[in-house]
Amino acid sequence: MTEFVQGTCEDMCPQHEIKLRTKEHLLHFFERKQGEKNVPGIVVKSFSRSAAGIKTPRKSDLRTPRALQKTVEYLLKDILMDKRKPLCFVYDFIFDRLRCVRQEIVMQNLDTLTTISLLEPTIMFLAYCRYRLCTEAVDNFDPAICNQHLQECLKKTLCCYDELSLQDERPFTILMTKRRSFIESLYQLFNLGSYEALQRSLKVPMNFRDPIFCTAQQMSLEMYRRNYYKVMKLMEGLPHILAAIASLKLPVLRRELYQVFSVAYNSKNLTVPIKWLQTGFLYSDRGSVVNDCKYYGVEAQSDGESVKFSKAAFLCDRNPINAVHEGFVEEKLQKLYLPEVLLLKKF
Amino acid sequence: MFGTLNNYLNGVQRAWSGQDGQTVASFVSLSDKHIMNRNLYLQNPESAVERQLDQPIDEIVSAHLKVLYYLGCEPRGYMEAYKHQTQCTQAVVKMLQLLKEENWCLPIMYAVCLDLRILAQKCEEEGKSSKPGEILEKAAECLMGCFRVCAADNRSSDEDTKRLGMLTLVNQLFKVYFRINKLHLCKPLIRAIDSSAFKDSFPLAEQITYKYFVGRKAMFDSDYKAADEFLSFAFQNCSRRFPKNKRSILIYLVPVKMLLGFMPKKMVLERYDVLQFHELACALKEGNVRRFDDVIQKHEAFFIKCGIYLLVEKLKFIAYRNLFKKVYLIKNTHQLDLSNFQSALEFVGEEGITMDETHCIVANLIYEGRIKGYISHVHNKLVVSKQNPFPPLNTVS
Numbered sequence: 001m002t003e004f005v006q007g008t009c010e011d012m013c014p015q016h017e018i019k020l021r022t023k024e025h026l027l028h029f030f031e032r033k034q035g036e037k038n039v040p041g042i043v044v045k046s047f048s049r050s051a052a053g054i055k056t057p058r059k060s061d062l063r064t065p066r067a068l069q070k071t072v073e074y075l076l077k078d079i080l081m082d083k084r085k086p087l088c089f090v091y092d093f094i095f096d097r098l099r100c101v102r103q104e105i106v107m108q109n110l111d112t113l114t115t116i117s118l119l120e121p122t123i124m125f126l127a128y129c130r131y132r133l134c135t136e137a138v139d140n141f142d143p144a145i146c147n148q149h150l151q152e153c154l155k156k157t158l159c160c161y162d163e164l165s166l167q168d169e170r171p172f173t174i175l176m177t178k179r180r181s182f183i184e185s186l187y188q189l190f191n192l193g194s195y196e197a198l199q200r201s202l203k204v205p206m207n208f209r210d211p212i213f214c215t216a217q218q219m220s221l222e223m224y225r226r227n228y229y230k231v232m233k234l235m236e237g238l239p240h241i242l243a244a245i246a247s248l249k250l251p252v253l254r255r256e257l258y259q260v261f262s263v264a265y266n267s268k269n270l271t272v273p274i275k276w277l278q279t280g281f282l283y284s285d286r287g288s289v290v291n292d293c294k295y296y297g298v299e300a301q302s303d304g305e306s307v308k309f310s311k312a313a314f315l316c317d318r319n320p321i322n323a324v325h326e327g328f329v330e331e332k333l334q335k336l337y338l339p340e341v342l343l344l345k346k347f
Numbered sequence: 348m349f350g351t352l353n354n355y356l357n358g359v360q361r362a363w364s365g366q367d368g369q370t371v372a373s374f375v376s377l378s379d380k381h382i383m384n385r386n387l388y389l390q391n392p393e394s395a396v397e398r399q400l401d402q403p404i405d406e407i408v409s410a411h412l413k414v415l416y417y418l419g420c421e422p423r424g425y426m427e428a429y430k431h432q433t434q435c436t437q438a439v440v441k442m443l444q445l446l447k448e449e450n451w452c453l454p455i456m457y458a459v460c461l462d463l464r465i466l467a468q469k470c471e472e473e474g475k476s477s478k479p480g481e482i483l484e485k486a487a488e489c490l491m492g493c494f495r496v497c498a499a500d501n502r503s504s505d506e507d508t509k510r511l512g513m514l515t516l517v518n519q520l521f522k523v524y525f526r527i528n529k530l531h532l533c534k535p536l537i538r539a540i541d542s543s544a545f546k547d548s549f550p551l552a553e554q555i556t557y558k559y560f561v562g563r564k565a566m567f568d569s570d571y572k573a574a575d576e577f578l579s580f581a582f583q584n585c586s587r588r589f590p591k592n593k594r595s596i597l598i599y600l601v602p603v604k605m606l607l608g609f610m611p612k613k614m615v616l617e618r619y620d621v622l623q624f625h626e627l628a629c630a631l632k633e634g635n636v637r638r639f640d641d642v643i644q645k646h647e648a649f650f651i652k653c654g655i656y657l658l659v660e661k662l663k664f665i666a667y668r669n670l671f672k673k674v675y676l677i678k679n680t681h682q683l684d685l686s687n688f689q690s691a692l693e694f695v696g697e698e699g700i701t702m703d704e705t706h707c708i709v710a711n712l713i714y715e716g717r718i719k720g721y722i723s724h725v726h727n728k729l730v731v732s733k734q735n736p737f738p739p740l741n742t743v744s
Contacts, residue, residue, distance in 0.1 A: 163478070195567065195657065202651050225661060229707035257707075264710035264722050272724045280703055 004109040007062025012071045013043040014061045021046075030079055030093055042078075044071060047100040050107075057107065065114045068101050072121050077339040080125075088140040091129050095149075098122050102153070112160045119157045120179055124241060124342040126150040127186060131244035134323045154187045158200070165205060172207075179344045181208045182242075185216035189238070189246040192231070193223030212239065219246070228253045228260075232282050240332045240341065247329045251320040254281050258296045262314035271306035284327025295321060352386055356399040356408070363404050371404065372454035375411045375435070377418075377462040387412055388419040403442040407459070410435035414466075425473055429466040429482065436463050436489045443496040448503040453512040456497075460490055464519050468526070480527035487523045487532075490516060498539055505544075514540060514549040514557055521560040533564055555581045555592075563599050566658065574603045594619040602658045605631070605665070608740025623649055631662060634670030637696035639663060665740060667708055668717045670695065672737045681736070683729045685709065685722070702727075716743045 021027055022040050033041035045063065048054075063071065075094045082090065102122065105115050126149055133141040161180055164172075172180065184204055191197035201217045209217075215234055222230040232253055235246045265272055274289050283289050289307075290300050297315035299308045340346040355374070362370035373379045381387065389395075392412040396405050413431040417424035439459050446452055467486035471479065494516045500509040517536045524532050540546065540557065549557075562577030578600040585593050601611050601624045610628045617625075623646045630639040643650065643659060650656040674691050675683060689705045709729055712718045719738065720731035731737075 166479075198657055199654075202656055221657075221660060224657065225663060226711060227707070229704055233704070260707075260710050260714040264713040265724060266721055267723070270721075270723050270725060276703075276724070280707075 005057060005059055005062055005107065007064050007067070007104065007108055008059045009061065009063045010067050012063070012067060012074060013045040014063075016061060017045055018043045028093055029085065029089075030082065042074070044075065044097045045100050047096045047103060050103070062104055062108055065110060065118075068104060068114075068118055071097065071101060072118055073343060076121055076125055076342045080338060080342070087129070088133055088136050091133060091141065094125065095129075098125065099149075112163050116157055116160045116164070116176075119153050119160070120183060121343050123150065123153045123157060123183060123186065124344060126153065127190070127241055127245050128338070128342060131241075131248060131323075131325075131329070134248065135325060150190065154183070154190065157183055158187060177208060178210070178347060181210045181213045182344065182347060184208055185213045185242055186245060188213075188216040188220045189242055189249075192220050192246065192249050194220070195224070198224055212242065216242065223249075223253075226256070228257050229280065232280070236282065236328060239347065240329075240336055243329050243332050247326045248323045250282065250326060251323055254292060255296065255318075255320040257281065258292070258298060259314060259316060262296075262298065262309045263311050265309040266311040267309065271301055271308050273306045274300075275305070277307070282326065282328060292321065350384075350386070352389070352392075352395060353399070355381065355384070355387055356396065359404065359408055360400055363401065366449075366451045368451040368454040371452070372458040375407055375455060376458040377414070377465070382415055382418075385419065388416045389413070390416050403438060403445050406438035407435055407442065407455070410438055411459075414462075425466065425469050429463075429470050429486075432459070432463045432466050433486070433489055435459050437492065440492045440496055443493065443509060448507055450503070450507050450509045450511060453509065453515075456493055456512060457515050460493060460516060460519050463489060464523060467523075480529075483523050483527050484529075487520055487527075490520055490523070494520070494536075510543065511545060511549070513543065513545075514553045518553055518556045518560070521557075525560065525563070530564055530567060533560070537561060537564070551584060555584050559596055559599075562596075562603075566599055566603055571603050571606050574599070575607060578603060590619065594621065597621055598653050599655065602655050602662070605662055606658065608665075608743070627659060627662070631665045632669060634666055634668070634673050635695045636663065636666045636670060636692065639666045664712065664715070664717065668712055668737065668740070671709065671712070671718065675731065675736065681731050681733060682726075683731065685727050685729060688729070 018040050021031075021043065022038055025038060027038065027040060027043065028046075031041055031043045033039040075097055079090060079094055101118055104110075105118060110118075126146055129141075130143065130146045130150060133146075134143060161184075184201075188197055188201055198217075198220050201220065204213070215237060219231050219234045222228075222234070232250070235243060235250075238246055261272070274286055277283070277293075278286055278289050281289070283292075290304075293300055293307050295315075296318055297310075297313045299310065299313065300306075301308060337346075359371060359374045362374065374381065389412045393409050396409045396412070400408055410431050414428045414435065417428040417431065420427075436459050439456050442452060443456065463486055464483075467482045470482045494513065497509040497512045497516065503509070517540055520536060521533060524530060547554075558577040558581040562574045562581060565571075565574035565577060578596055582593060582596045582600055585596060587593070597615075597619050598621060601616070601621065604611065605624070605628065610632065611624055613622075613625050616622050623642075626642045626646075627639070630642050639662070643656075647656070650659055670691055671688055674687050678687060685702065685705055688709060689700060689702055692700045692705065706722065706724075709718065709722060713720060713722070716738070717740070718729075718731060719734075719736050720729055722729050
């Protein structure tokens with residue numbers, strides 16, 4: 001067995017790195033003291049790839065679990081709420097610093113409970129930004145990389161849960177149970193309809209299946225059975241971040257339904273009211289329905305009240321449109337105090 | 348039966364120099380009677396074994412005797428036994444490499460590999476590994492060592508090639524991969540067998556096992572036609588003398604067939620004790636959507652254990668289709684009011700079904716070709732084709 005180093009640094013950034021980065025002018029905007037260049041304010045250890053040629057880190061370069069916890073809280077509270085810069089800028093900073101936290105979890109081989117408590121907020125942060133930044137240009141925010149990291153964190157956390165369930169001498173507290181249910185639901189919704197995820201959902205122990213988890217599981221199952229309408233109906237009832245993550249699948253769901261309808265409502269003269277599509281497909285306004293219809297080759301009528309489906313006219317080679325911010329999700333997110341939710345203190 | 352260690356070693360040496368693979372195999376198998384002989388339970392048998400046996404069989408036998416020693420301990424030392432069985436398997440790899448252009452030794456490999464997998468399984472059940480599946484995964488790596496030697500043996504003649512041993516190993520590996528849920532690892536193995544020139548000359552028993560696993564794999568990949576073909580081959584060729592195996596095959600074949608539109612006969616299900624499917628089929632035939640859900644709930648544990656829960660959930664569309672067909676037959680018209688369908692759904696006990704959802708269910712069935720017709724939203728009506736509005740399930744894929 002390899003020996004793992006145990007960190008001793010009680011700060012968010014080792015002294016060594018602060019000195020180095022100050023000297024090399026590598027302090028980030030958020031790390032400068034009152035905006036002055038090259039004067040360190042609150043510095044957070046940054047991510048650097050482990051590679052050949054780099055020495056094994058010293059004890060003093062690695063943070064203790066307490067310091068890591070403090071780092072996560074600082075990032076998701078103070079930095080996230082800092083409104084001086086746009087969110088995608090903030091995201092880049094937090095993303096990098098949280099990645100470093102994850103790296104230290106692996107380097108120090110931290111215990112399951114600590115790992116879970118550090119990864120859960122990371123997941124929440126990535127999930128929130130995945131939705132919030134979905135309309136950004138790719139230069140500002142890369143959804144594929146975000147997806148990849150979110151999936152990795154989710155899977156790692158689920159493995160930790162399983163491990164914890166095996167050593168059952170320490171029962172989950174009420175808060176931990178709630179947090180796990182939430183993360184398990186998030187995993188289902190992020191992987192809506194995937195066989196692998198569904199298979200897992202069947203093995204989730206009973207005490208973690210709260211009503212929200214059951215909804216998420218049912219949505220995933222309905223997605224798998226291609227009952228897209230039901231998926232959308234259930235989506236409306238999800239809480240904030242979960243609704244946000246699920247809503248990223250809306251473009252795909254709508255596309256599938258447009259295709260189904262193009263066959264089922266195929267007709268030369270008969271029409272379908274836009275209003276009906278708007279409520280059923282969870283659109284917040286009539287204009288978006290018309291836009292989407294046009295994109296997929298569904299003909300809008302001149303009265304502006306209805307559309308005509310045609311099997312032949314449907315453009316099946318069109319990819320689903322990019323996700324956008326949905327009205328019903330925005331409403332749910334509006335009332336939140338983010339740090340509380342992302343740190344899983346309130347649900 | 349062998350008396351002393353000397354007798355046993357003499358027996359091994361005689362069989363080995365006679366190139367009698369089968370007999371040598373029984374001497375190192377954990378399902379042979381010689382394992383009852385306490386004289387063979389030795390912690391350090393090397394010197395005695397090396398004195399009497401040639402290389403490379405000496406190393407295999409030494410490791411085997413150590414396995415016997417640890418299995419004879421009180422309480423049984425499964426973990427230690429497994430470790431030495433791993434060494435035994437590694438010694439087998441060496442033997443395969445040494446005996447170029449001959450394959451009489453394959454039975455030895457079969458026996459040792461089988462025991463390795465069983466011991467690894469035993470250790471997992473005992474909960475000896477820190478992470479579930481870890482030991483089995485290690486065992487699979489070890490088996491892969493044998494597989495590589497066999498697969499690479501392409502210089503020997505067709506009768507003497509070790510490639511004939513590939514399928515048995517692949518089946519062992521399948522058993523491991525399915526147990527630890529690493530199905531993606533099966534793909535290269537399938538490719539190796541499919542491209543093999545000996546595809547049809549492997550022993551029938553091994554072919555049946557192979558088709559059983561490949562069929563299950565196809566099922567998980569949603570390739571139901573292929574799954575039907577493989578599993579049907581396995582079921583038809585599996586002898587009646589093995590009802591347990593036939594039952595295992597049937598558990599996957601039946602839902603695949605149902606998905607393709609063929610409902611099972613009660614008699615067959617009864618014979619193999621899988622009447623759960625009969626209840627399911629009855630609910631489907633009736634078009635009783637609610638009862639279908641209830642049956643799944645009732646046998647949830649069974650379906651999950653067999654890994655077919657999601658597959659049977661997929662059958663629900665059949666219930667909808669049959670229910671709507673009933674409505675059509677009662678109404679006996681080509682223009683059907685969608686509220687009739689909604690009432691039918693409510694009648695069988697589906698709660699909270701809205702008109703909109705009814706629309707979508709019908710739309711899906713039309714899209715999949717299970718109902719021929721179209722919906723008029725304005726009139727809230729389904730207009731079905733005059734000819735064959737509900738095509739038989741097995742004609743629609």
